Amino acid sequence: MSSKRKRRVRDKWRGKSWYTVMSPPYFGGSELGTLPSDDSSKLVGRIVDATLYDITDDFAHQYLKMYFRVTDVEGKIAHTVFKGHEYSRDYLRSLVRRRTTRVDGTLNITTKDGYQLRLAVSAFTLSRIKTSQERVIRAIIKRIVEEKAAVLTFDQFVQEVVLGKIASDIYNEAKKIAPLRHVGIRKSKLTLQPAVAA
Numbered sequence: 001m002s003s004k005r006k007r008r009v010r011d012k013w014r015g016k017s018w019y020t021v022m023s024p025p026y027f028g029g030s031e032l033g034t035l036p037s038d039d040s041s042k043l044v045g046r047i048v049d050a051t052l053y054d055i056t057d058d059f060a061h062q063y064l065k066m067y068f069r070v071t072d073v074e075g076k077i078a079h080t081v082f083k084g085h086e087y088s089r090d091y092l093r094s095l096v097r098r099r100t101t102r103v104d105g106t107l108n109i110t111t112k113d114g115y116q117l118r119l120a121v122s123a124f125t126l127s128r129i130k131t132s133q134e135r136v137i138r139a140i141i142k143r144i145v146e147e148k149a150a151v152l153t154f155d156q157f158v159q160e161v162v163l164g165k166i167a168s169d170i171y172n173e174a175k176k177i178a179p180l181r182h183v184g185i186r187k188s189k190l191t192l193q194p195a196v197a198a
Contacts, residue, residue, distance in 0.1 A: 103122065
């Protein structure tokens with residue numbers, strides 16, 4: 001009886017294969033890790049996380065956590081789509097200072113090719129600012145993000161989100177309203193992926 005049970009456990013593990021998870025081409029198609037499964041179809045929908053540092057090899061990018069969802073498996077390779085990102089808690093905490101203002105904006109956008117995302121954008125000032133200045137900065141955030149989404153595909157848009165291009169554009173315009181220490185898209189989440197035509 002006991003030997004039968006042991007064999008069943010051993011067989012279960014023998015039946016599992018390891019699959020290499022790759023980042024999407026717009027993030028370099030780099031290896032994100034491996035996942036075990038006895039059936040490749042069970043991997044579809046699984047979420048894998050990595051830091052931007054894992055993809056760029058730039059230590060300065062360690063604070064940014066990224067999430068990828070497995071979309072399909074070819075052979076032993078699991079392909080993914082960008083699912084979202086967020087700043088690490090420690091990094092976010094390091095940005096908050098006393099006697100300064102944090103201007104937050106939450107936006108739901110649709111990219112040129114129909115993907116929908118929710119973004120949380122934050123601007124951190126050098127000193128406390130007026131409510132009227134906050135309103136102007138929030139309007140700048142909204143305008144720049146929406147303008148970018150209208151002309152960029154999902155692949156292009158998420159690259160600019162994660163690598164800081166959109167945040168840099170916001171910073172350059174918003175700093176004319178008040179001195180800023182940091183602007184960043186601290187969180188993003190893919191809320192709708194359009195169906196791909198066969």
